[in-house]
Amino acid sequence: MPENQFTLPKGFSAGGVYCGVKSDATKLDLSLVVSDRPAVGVGVYTKNLVKAAPVLLDRERTPGERFRAIVTNSGVANACTGERGMQDALRMTALVAESLSQAAPHEPVAPEQVLVMSTGVIGEHLPMDKIAAGIPAVVADLGSDAAAVERSARAIMTTDTVPKVRSRTVEIGGRRVTVSGVAKGAAMIGPNMATMLAAVLTDAPVAAADAQPALAEAVDESFHSISVDGHTSTNDTVLLLASGAAGGAPLAGRDLRAWVATLVEVCEDLAVAIPTDGEGADHLITVEVHGCATEADARRIGKTIADSPLVKTAVAGADPNWGRIVSAAGYAGVPFDPMEVSLLINGALVYEKGTPVPFDEATVSDSIRSSRDTQLLLLLGEGHATARFWTTDLTAEYVRLNADYRT
Amino acid sequence: MPENQFTLPKGFSAGGVYCGVKSDATKLDLSLVVSDRPAVGVGVYTKNLVKAAPVLLDRERTPGERFRAIVTNSGVANACTGERGMQDALRMTALVAESLSQAAPHEPVAPEQVLVMSTGVIGEHLPMDKIAAGIPAVVADLGSDAAAVERSARAIMTTDTVPKVRSRTVEIGGRRVTVSGVAKGAAMIGPNMATMLAAVLTDAPVAAADAQPALAEAVDESFHSISVDGHTSTNDTVLLLASGAAGGAPLAGRDLRAWVATLVEVCEDLAVAIPTDGEGADHLITVEVHGCATEADARRIGKTIADSPLVKTAVAGADPNWGRIVSAAGYAGVPFDPMEVSLLINGALVYEKGTPVPFDEATVSDSIRSSRDTQLLLLLGEGHATARFWTTDLTAEYVRLNADYRT
Numbered sequence: 001m002p003e004n005q006f007t008l009p010k011g012f013s014a015g016g017v018y019c020g021v022k023s024d025a026t027k028l029d030l031s032l033v034v035s036d037r038p039a040v041g042v043g044v045y046t047k048n049l050v051k052a053a054p055v056l057l058d059r060e061r062t063p064g065e066r067f068r069a070i071v072t073n074s075g076v077a078n079a080c081t082g083e084r085g086m087q088d089a090l091r092m093t094a095l096v097a098e099s100l101s102q103a104a105p106h107e108p109v110a111p112e113q114v115l116v117m118s119t120g121v122i123g124e125h126l127p128m129d130k131i132a133a134g135i136p137a138v139v140a141d142l143g144s145d146a147a148a149v150e151r152s153a154r155a156i157m158t159t160d161t162v163p164k165v166r167s168r169t170v171e172i173g174g175r176r177v178t179v180s181g182v183a184k185g186a187a188m189i190g191p192n193m194a195t196m197l198a199a200v201l202t203d204a205p206v207a208a209a210d211a212q213p214a215l216a217e218a219v220d221e222s223f224h225s226i227s228v229d230g231h232t233s234t235n236d237t238v239l240l241l242a243s244g245a246a247g248g249a250p251l252a253g254r255d256l257r258a259w260v261a262t263l264v265e266v267c268e269d270l271a272v273a274i275p276t277d278g279e280g281a282d283h284l285i286t287v288e289v290h291g292c293a294t295e296a297d298a299r300r301i302g303k304t305i306a307d308s309p310l311v312k313t314a315v316a317g318a319d320p321n322w323g324r325i326v327s328a329a330g331y332a333g334v335p336f337d338p339m340e341v342s343l344l345i346n347g348a349l350v351y352e353k354g355t356p357v358p359f360d361e362a363t364v365s366d367s368i369r370s371s372r373d374t375q376l377l378l379l380l381g382e383g384h385a386t387a388r389f390w391t392t393d394l395t396a397e398y399v400r401l402n403a404d405y406r407t
Numbered sequence: 408m409p410e411n412q413f414t415l416p417k418g419f420s421a422g423g424v425y426c427g428v429k430s431d432a433t434k435l436d437l438s439l440v441v442s443d444r445p446a447v448g449v450g451v452y453t454k455n456l457v458k459a460a461p462v463l464l465d466r467e468r469t470p471g472e473r474f475r476a477i478v479t480n481s482g483v484a485n486a487c488t489g490e491r492g493m494q495d496a497l498r499m500t501a502l503v504a505e506s507l508s509q510a511a512p513h514e515p516v517a518p519e520q521v522l523v524m525s526t527g528v529i530g531e532h533l534p535m536d537k538i539a540a541g542i543p544a545v546v547a548d549l550g551s552d553a554a555a556v557e558r559s560a561r562a563i564m565t566t567d568t569v570p571k572v573r574s575r576t577v578e579i580g581g582r583r584v585t586v587s588g589v590a591k592g593a594a595m596i597g598p599n600m601a602t603m604l605a606a607v608l609t610d611a612p613v614a615a616a617d618a619q620p621a622l623a624e625a626v627d628e629s630f631h632s633i634s635v636d637g638h639t640s641t642n643d644t645v646l647l648l649a650s651g652a653a654g655g656a657p658l659a660g661r662d663l664r665a666w667v668a669t670l671v672e673v674c675e676d677l678a679v680a681i682p683t684d685g686e687g688a689d690h691l692i693t694v695e696v697h698g699c700a701t702e703a704d705a706r707r708i709g710k711t712i713a714d715s716p717l718v719k720t721a722v723a724g725a726d727p728n729w730g731r732i733v734s735a736a737g738y739a740g741v742p743f744d745p746m747e748v749s750l751l752i753n754g755a756l757v758y759e760k761g762t763p764v765p766f767d768e769a770t771v772s773d774s775i776r777s778s779r780d781t782q783l784l785l786l787l788g789e790g791h792a793t794a795r796f797w798t799t800d801l802t803a804e805y806v807r808l809n810a811d812y813r814t
Contacts, residue, residue: 047738048737049736049738049742049743050748080758122730123730231734231735233734234734308638309638310638316806324638327457327486327640327641330457330641331639354489356530395806396806396807399805
């Protein structure tokens with residue numbers, strides 16, 4: 001089976017409709033995923049001090065063990081909306097609980113069993129009449145086929161140009177386990193900013209106490225390892241529901257580790273899809289850092305290189321400008337011996353043990369120009385920890401899109 | 408007397424020549440400032456782990472009490488040049504000492520009495536034959552008139568479009584004291600990157616033990632409070648020489664504080680000239696942060712807002728996009744109560760105590776579009792500390808210049 005063919009985990013359904021939050025009626029703006037049984041639910045949320053109402057609500061509700069649904073709207077972020085914003089987020093979960101209970105009265109859902117995400121313009125209130133009308137429609141739209149999942153993924157898009165769904169199925173302890181996710185996030189354009197949302201679903205049986213650190217690890221190696229412009233949103237959220245529909249006792253030991261590895265892979269697949277979809281970007285830049293004392297050190301150096309506008313413009317210009325890359329590493333705030341630093345650009349050694357190496361600039365420049373992928377590999381001599389970080393280049397088109405978004 | 412009319416402090420001379428480090432012979436590339444008597448010398452240097460040879464040398468020599476000269480070349484940064492780079496930096500100071508000693512044999516100068524700065528391309532060795540021929544020429548060029556000072560300032564320029572010289576003369580304790588400086592730094596374009604150099608000269612009598620904290624304070628409020636792209640260079644250096652030629656005992660108490668205030672002003676004047684000279688930038692953005700617990704908190708929030716590409720592109724597009732500004736403050740890593748945050752853009756209140764305020768977007772947009780200066784004033788409720796931070800907007804022209812620099 002192809003690893004990336006999309007499969008919804010057993011017992012889950014999904015849907016997406018247009019309810020009128022976005023002005024363009026050819027798009028979708030209300031998404032729902034549902035588990036047919038109570039699921040363990042955990043979340044990782046934005047570290048921005050200014051948190052949107054749905055983030056505040058989900059943070060209160062997770063971790064928990066009886067979640068049934070995640071509802072998400074796009075178009076309005078419900079951020080910087082004060083007490084009314086919190087009432088609106090609460091009402092979204094209550095409306096979903098009510099509609100699901102009506103659809104299946106023998107399995108009533110309580111508002112507290114629903115999580116909520118929003119993305120879009122900041123500082124505007126949700127059009128709750130439209131959302132109230134949309135929720136029964138999206139419940140009616142639920143399905144478990146690929147088309148239903150794609151509608152669900154489309155309904156959370158803002159500046160994304162493609163829906164992002166990824167899935168992996170593996171054998172763990174004699175049972176088939178699936179981890180699937182939908183995500184949104186693209187060029188970080190506009191007042192919705194860098195908002196990145198993801199809902200990851202699995203039918204594996206996982207204890208809440210194991211799910212939280214697993215999601216934290218997966219997010220560190222994926223969504224926390226991408227950046228387009230370093231701007232942390234008010235709404236960034238990654239939610240995980242683990243229903244146990246695959247059967248059996250909660251995973252432990254080697255089985256748990258196998259599931260965590262799959263979770264990391266799915267999150268990485270989803271995360272890399274975000275800078276890959278960077279509107280106005282010509283290159284996906286992978287910064288790989290080896291030889292650090294800790295993974296956190298490696299990630300911090302990778303992020304500092306990835307966030308440097310000088311590095312990003314150099315890649316846009318197909319300029320193998322190693323000085324910008326090495327010196328960005330130097331101000332990451334991580335101690336290292338500069339004389340142990342080496343750098344490869346697209347596999348070509350350009351800097352070795354603190355010293356420039358003669359190389360054919362034209363060849364390396366061509367290798368950048370002729371591919372959408374640019375690989376920067378930085379080697380240090382401080383230890384054995386590594387990390388990868390992904391970003392986009394910085395093009396004139398990016399600036400044009402960001403400067404023109406609103407006015 | 409106009410505060411900003413340039414005056415060289417008593418006993419100092421300056422000069423600048425072309426010696427051939429730059430390929431364009433219509434420019435200048437070798438600069439010298441000399442004190443006619445031993446001066447206290449202190450420095451503040453780049454925090455980048457990858458430090459250029461002249462930075463390593465000056466760090467060894469300062470603080471000290473017997474400095475006579477600062478020699479600076481532009482065109483080649485003498486960074487990432489290993490042991491040979493350090494030998495070249497040492498030789499530059501020895502050549503200056505030799506030439507000055509020949510010019511005034513009764514006052515011989517030792518190599519250790521000379522400091523050195525370099526800016527330009529990384530990873531190339533200095534053309535020492537050209538520099539060796541240039542040093543006697545720049546010694547012969549020394550003068551104390553405005554033209555000599557301007558040549559000295561021009562000779563440290565790289566992507567700067569204008570020379571940067573600023574000066575203030577004040578009465579302190581019954582004597583006239585002058586603080587003057589030359590600086591370079593502009594659009595942070597190219598492999599010379601964000602390199603910012605400044606030489607600040609004063610005829611005030613200042614003890615070395617007072618000069619170091621004074622310069623650190625002045626740099627925090629000036630050169631550490633500007634950024635164009637957040638990229639810290641391998642060569643950033645601010646040097647201060649205090650000769651005491653104004654006469655009298657070392658300043659203390661209120662007199663010392665008056666001199667420090669003047670030093671801060673001159674450094675601020677020089678620092679703001681750098682983003683003002685941002686090639687490819689249309690706006691100088693001043694971020695003023697009030698109501699923090701500490702100045703460091705306020706500066707950190709100011710820097711985070713100033714470094715956000717989304718804020719910088721919004722200003723380029725004359726977009727009063729308060730959501731980008733408020734949310735950038737939220738990820739600065741400084742705790743604050745979001746419900747106490749207010750924001751003014753060019754004097755217009757757009758966000759008050761955590762809530763958006765209705766305002767005329769067209770009017771505020773016009774105020775951004777019609778002026779080169781944009782003022783962002785963020786108010787918090789954590790205390791009484793304030794800070795200002797300066798940056799440029801991010802335009803498509805900036806990207807074009809940075810992507811095209813080398814290839």
